[in-house]
Amino acid sequence: MPTNYYRSSSSSITRIRRSILSMKQDSAAHSIDNYTHQFTSQEHELEAFQKEVTQRFHKLSLVESHELLSVSWISKILDVFLCCQEQFRVVLTNNKSYLSKQPMEKSIFDYFERSVKGLDICNAIRDGIDEMRQWQKQLEIVLYVLGNQSALGESQFRRAKRVLDNLENKIVDEKESSSNLAQRNRSIDQKDLKNQGHRCSKQSRSLSWPASRQLLAMGNNIVVPKGNDIIATNGLVSAIYTMTRVLHFVMWALVVAITCKDHGLQSHFNNTLKNFAWWVPMNSLEERILQEYKKRDKSNSCGLLKEIHMIESFACFMNRFIDSVQFPLTKEHKEEAKKRFEELKIVYESLKNGLDPLERQVRSVFHQIILCRIEGLNSNTRRHN
Numbered sequence: 305m306p307t308n309y310y311r312s313s314s315s316s317i318t319r320i321r322r323s324i325l326s327m328k329q330d331s332a333a334h335s336i337d338n339y340t341h342q343f344t345s346q347e348h349e350l351e352a353f354q355k356e357v358t359q360r361f362h363k364l365s366l367v368e369s370h371e372l373l374s375v376s377w378i379s380k381i382l383d384v385f386l387c388c389q390e391q392f393r394v395v396l397t398n399n400k401s402y403l404s405k406q407p408m409e410k411s412i413f414d415y416f417e418r419s420v421k422g423l424d425i426c427n428a429i430r431d432g433i434d435e436m437r438q439w440q441k442q443l444e445i446v447l448y449v450l451g452n453q454s455a456l457g458e459s460q461f462r463r464a465k466r467v468l469d470n471l472e473n474k475i476v477d478e479k480e481s482s483s484n485l486a487q488r489n490r491s492i493d494q495k496d497l498k499n500q501g502h503r504c505s506k507q508s509r510s511l512s513w514p515a516s517r518q519l520l521a522m523g524n525n526i527v528v529p530k531g532n533d534i535i536a537t538n539g540l541v542s543a544i545y546t547m548t549r550v551l552h553f554v555m556w557a558l559v560v561a562i563t564c565k566d567h568g569l570q571s572h573f574n575n576t577l578k579n580f581a582w583w584v585p586m587n588s589l590e591e592r593i594l595q596e597y598k599k600r601d602k603s604n605s606c607g608l609l610k611e612i613h614m615i616e617s618f619a620c621f622m623n624r625f626i627d628s629v630q631f632p633l634t635k636e637h638k639e640e641a642k643k644r645f646e647e648l649k650i651v652y653e654s655l656k657n658g659l660d661p662l663e664r665q666v667r668s669v670f671h672q673i674i675l676c677r678i679e680g681l682n683s684n685t686r687r688h689n
Contacts, residue, residue: 314370317380332642341661344637346539347398349395350538350542351434354580354582355581359580361585361589362584365586366591369592370525370610372592372596372610373391373593373610374611375609376654377610378558378662382554382666382668383665384550389550393675395543395668396412396680397679399578402538402540408544409539410519411537411544415547421518421522422669423516423674424514425515425559425668428515428518428559429559430663430667431564432606437560437659438474439475440652440655440659442468443651443652445647449463453645456638456641461625461641462626464622468618472616475606475612500646515558516563523556526552528539530544553590557593573642585609591651611655612648613650614647618647618648621644625644
């Protein structure tokens with residue numbers, strides 16, 4: 305399958321090259337030779353970028369079902385974005401002369417405008433990570449209470465159940481507060497970007513940015529580049545389109561995993577040009593995430609993150625277990641409780657070891673988006689002046 309991806313990318317760029325060269329046949333021979341040399345170098349750069357995106361999403365799509373939407377997998381998504389973003393930034397840097405010309409100027413401006421909405425989503429995800437740190441502390445209490453397997457009695461189970469009930473209520477409340485905030489809050493203006501960190505520190509840590517609303521706005525009117533525009537820009541608009549789709553998909557995955565899943569899933573990847581090789585693994589991942597959504601209880605969770613689902617599952621088990629068993633526990637019930645306890649330890653360790661690195665990655669995504677935007681806008685401004 306990967307071979308098909310790469311053939312599609314190469315053949316697409318080759319067709320573009322032939323079209324451009326056919327339009328230049330009336331030029332002097334030495335001019336054609338110089339142009340061909342220049343374009344071949346640019347062609348290899350653009351082809352490398354498309355291959356990079358395809359390879360990384362293909363590898364990402366090979367995830368096993370039990371790892372999909374886990375903290376560790378979300379971390380891999382962010383790694384993919386950071387690598388693609390860096391290569392995209394290099395492409396723009398090496399082709400600054402095109403940025404102030406149409407249709408490149410409009411395409412790159414649209415991308416930067418969408419990326420601003422990504423900054424809002426990054427803020428929402430960091431708020432969500434802060435919330436999960438609080439959940440981690442609650443899990444630590446449960447593990448402490450149930451840690452002595454040889455002396456488990458009814459009082460320990462009931463104390464653990466109270467903590468879990470409190471934790472489950474917080475998760476449900478988080479979903480409701482996220483939904484309400486998404487309806488009330490307005491998008492920030494560009495002039496407010498420099499003040500957003502200060503405002504964040506003063507606001508409630510309950511996902512205060514309307515992530516789903518920003519995601520929907522980001523996905524509106526993403527237009528597949530026209531053939532004439534591809535030729536006019538030597539294929540550069542295709543790179544912008546690809547990075548726009550990468551940005552949109554990564555932000556979509558973050559929103560449905562960590563913040564407000566019901567609203568986030570309203571954003572779909574339509575109008576994608578299927579000739580792009582990366583579309584196949586990206587579309588496969590979207591379908592798998594949507595299938596996972598259909599399996600879950602839609603009313604009781606603030607996100608599709610695997611760890612959130614496992615916390616809810618353990619809380620449900622505790623309610624059923626305490627109401628149905630007699631104390632002291634039989635050997636069979638002890639084994640069942642021990643198995644569930646080990647599963648909860650896995651969730652706790654995942655949050656304990658994964659949340660801090662995940663937050664650092666989200667912060668890196670935030671800074672890389674800003675860096676790329678500033679460099680692009682500064683370059684364009686200098687050419688106009």
